[in-house]
Amino acid sequence: MSTTKQVKTWFQIHKWTSLICTAFLLMLCVTGLPLIFHEEIEGLEPRLAPTLPASTPKVSLNKLVETGLQANPSKVIRFLYWDDHQPNTVTLSLSDSLTAPPTNFKTVIMDERTGKVLEGPNDQEGFMYVMLQLHTDMFMGMGGKLFLGLMGMLFVLAIISGLMLYGPIMKRFDFGMIRTEKSSRLKWLDLHNLLGVVTVAWAVVVGFTGVINTLSEVVLGLWQVGQLAEMTAPYKNAAPLTGKLSSLDQAFEVTRRAAPEMEPYLVAYPGTMFSSKHHYAVFAKGKTPLTERLIKPALVDAKTGKLTDMRDMPWFVNALFLSQPLHFGDYGGLPLKIIWALFDLVTIVVLISGLYLWFARNKATKAQIARMGQSKAKQIENAEILTLNSPATDD
Incomplete structure (x- = not known):
């Protein structure tokens, strides 16, 4: 040419x-x-949890979930997680059912030391939400x-x-x-x-x-039909869960023991899209600025409380998690x-x-x-x- x-x-x-x-x-x-x-903008928001002595003990996760569901008897819990911008709080993501669409949810923010439900802002309104x-x-x-x-x-x-x-x-x-x-x-x-x-x-x-x-949903879908399906394959023909679930606190503890260099920050309940019908899926992240974007999922049997599998995420999922902060310049501070x-x-x-x-x-x-x-x-x-x-x- x-x-x-x-x-x-x-x-x-x-x-x-x-x-x-x-x-x-x-x-x-x-x-x-x-x-x-x-x-920085979210940091300007008032802290929801009151100031208490650092030695104040935390309420068990099981008790927090029980309190949150008692305040919302028509809901089911799908996720529990910590918000870095609101210290000393735990957030429950509730829905009308486990199979409801992702847009069907209600968040309940709780003080992890007192177990009280806090009045949080509406995450689906305001300037930053629109942006x-x-x-x-x-x-x-x-x-x-x-x-x-x-x-x-x-x-x-x-x-x-x-x-x-x-x-x-x-x-x-x-x-x-x-x-x-x-x-x-x-x-x-x-x-x-x-x-x-x-x-x-x-x-x-x-x-x-x-x-x-923009391919986040595609990437997570590939993870679901790939690695997650492999991790849950032994339970494919298992009988449905009945009765009370095993301790959520125990699920977090076995995850910490399996990966002491990481910290659990989110759990997906059995029957949700990031777990199976028989497991808590506990997601842990690194404790340093360089590793906090690398996620490791652990599957804990929701009946016995035993760890059944824990693996590193595939490269394409890690690429997604690493690209998100890079897109907004979150790696180097202000x-x-x-x-x-x-x-x-x-x-x-x-x-x-x-x-x-x-x-x-x-x-x-x-x-x-x-x-x-x-x-x-x-x-x-x-x-x-x-x-x-x-x-x-x-x-």
């Missing part, structure tokens, strides 16, 4: 991938800004997630095609040039190119991890989050300038076609592609 055809091909790829995804990328960048600082839903699925569920994943892939392709166009140009010009003596369109073009190259590594990382995050926010703002400028350049180029091309006639349309389009970055080019 000739150089001219290569440039035209990359130009068309860059143009159309950018045009298709830009509006959605702008929305993701705007909603992503407050989400970068979600931990999160727009950013993850646009309130469209899994279909919205997959659509945004497609937009993320187009964004990555737009970045690659932009580099393929910008690389040959920089062989002829100084890096970072801004042709201020030329037209407004050329100044914006140079600024668009410069900012795009400066943020390229960040944009690829955030775009790629964003695509991975300094990294500030850098992430600055790159986000620069990317907004790149996206807006790209739209401006397309509209300006389209307008200029139409004006020339009107002056010169339709027979020159193809030549003008080719000239726009091949000479736009020439020093002699002007509007």
Whole structure:
């Protein structure tokens, strides 16, 4: 393929991938800004649990579950977990039934030292909830997630095609040039190119991890039909559970003994999507900043209280868990989050300038076609592609 055809091909790829995804990328960048600082924003919320002496003993998990269900007699418990932003609390996720859809739930927050039910905020309202839903699925569920994943892939392709166009140009010009003596369109073009190259590594990382995050339900589904099915296979033909379940405290204790370097943080009850009909699924995470994103599931027989299996997650599940904090810059504390926010703002400028350049180029091309006639349309389009970055080019 000739150089001219290569440039035209990359130009068309860059143009159309950018045009298709830009509006959605702008929305993701705007909603992503407050989400970068979600931990700091959530930290401003008042603590639900009162201050008590550090030596205050904790109520047993069995007692907490019993109290939570007594306050909600028509509900069943599906999950129990700890919220890092609300110390000294345990959260129960209740539902109308174990087979109800994931959106059917009610959270009950309890003081793990007194066993009292606390008045918590509504997690399904407010500014941060709206930002999160727009950013993850646009309130469209899994279909919205997959659509945004497609937009993320187009964004990555737009970045690659932009580099393929910008690389040959920089062989002829100084890096970072801004042709201020030329037209407004050329100044914006140079600024668009410069900012795009400066943020390229960040944009690829955030775009790629964003695509991975949109596949979370697919990834967890593969884990369910793969590793989880293998772990629960010996119980496939077992009789249904009857009577009282074994101690939840015991399930956590056997998990701690099996993985002393990890800390249990969530349990899925028997019959839920992340367990089996016969097990507590206790999920443990590492205790250090480097390992806290690596999850290990333990299956505890809900009748006998014995550990039946515990394995490391498959690589593709770990990739998902590791990509989630990287997407929002959660690995390096506030300094990294500030850098992430600055790159986000620069990317907004790149996206807006790209739209401006397309509209300006389209307008200029139409004006020339009107002056010169339709027979020159193809030549003008080719000239726009091949000479736009020439020093002699002007509007």
